[in-house]
Amino acid sequence: MTQDETGDAENGSSRSIGATFRHLRKQQGISIQELARKSGVSVGMISQIERDLANPSMRVLTAIRRALNISMQAMFSDDQPDTRDEPPFVRRAENRPFIDLGTLQKELLTSGGNHNLQIMILTIAPGASSGNTALSYPAEKGGLVLEGELVLSVDHREARLGQGDSFVFDSALEHGFRNESDRPARILWVIGAVQFDRHL
Structure with missing residues (x-):
């Protein structure tokens, strides 16, 4: 990237x-x-x-x-016009929207439009994490470690994942992640069937 x-x-x-x-x-x-x-x-x-x-x-x-x-x-403010005659299901590598959160970067792979499936690449800096408070909201998450290492916590259980390891979990369960290694981790991250509820 x-x-x-x-x-x-x-x-x-x-x-x-x-x-x-x-x-x-x-x-x-x-x-x-x-x-x-x-x-x-x-x-x-x-x-x-x-x-x-x-x-x-x-x-x-x-x-x-x-x-x-x-x-x-x-x-991702994915509003840049694409003048090419592309099928709506394609996202070209050079047109990936990007969010920089400092120690965490997100690169969107999903094509434009509204989808229940979101696919992205997370790059997590050494020592970085998802935060001190566990995440929890209705969705399913899955992924694949492309490079580096990741410690993933789901429902108070932890797994140390390396390159090639994959995972799937219910993100209504409390979860979080951190990179304890001395090099960045790149994760293929998938979020499916997200339901939004303003009252949660």
Whole structure:
């Protein structure tokens, strides 16, 4: 994956995650205070994220996304026009949208449009994790370790995964991950049949 020092992908969307959240929040006519109430994320943290002064953890990212009732696809601001006559089920390598969360990068592989299946590549820096608080929301997740190592925790059980190892689990169970190695881990990450419920 090619990226410059600012963390923007050379071949993906240039809009930052903060700018994307701000755009989607304003598009829905929601104030920062209302988003904070719905998501359980503080006003200060949301403000910092929108101004690109903080990199949200996976838990915070998921909480804000669910409060806005948006798909994973929407976070990638996948709105760049494609002038080529491509089938709608294809995503070319040079057109992958990209999100940089500091120690965690997401590269979208799923083609454009709304899908119940989202496929991406996660690059997790050495020492990085999904956050101090476990994730949990209705979906199924699966993946394959492409490079490096990953410690995956699901329902209070841990597994250390290496290159070529794969996994599938119910993400309604508490889960999280971390990279304890001294080199980046690249994970093919799949999220299926995501259901959004603003009241969870």
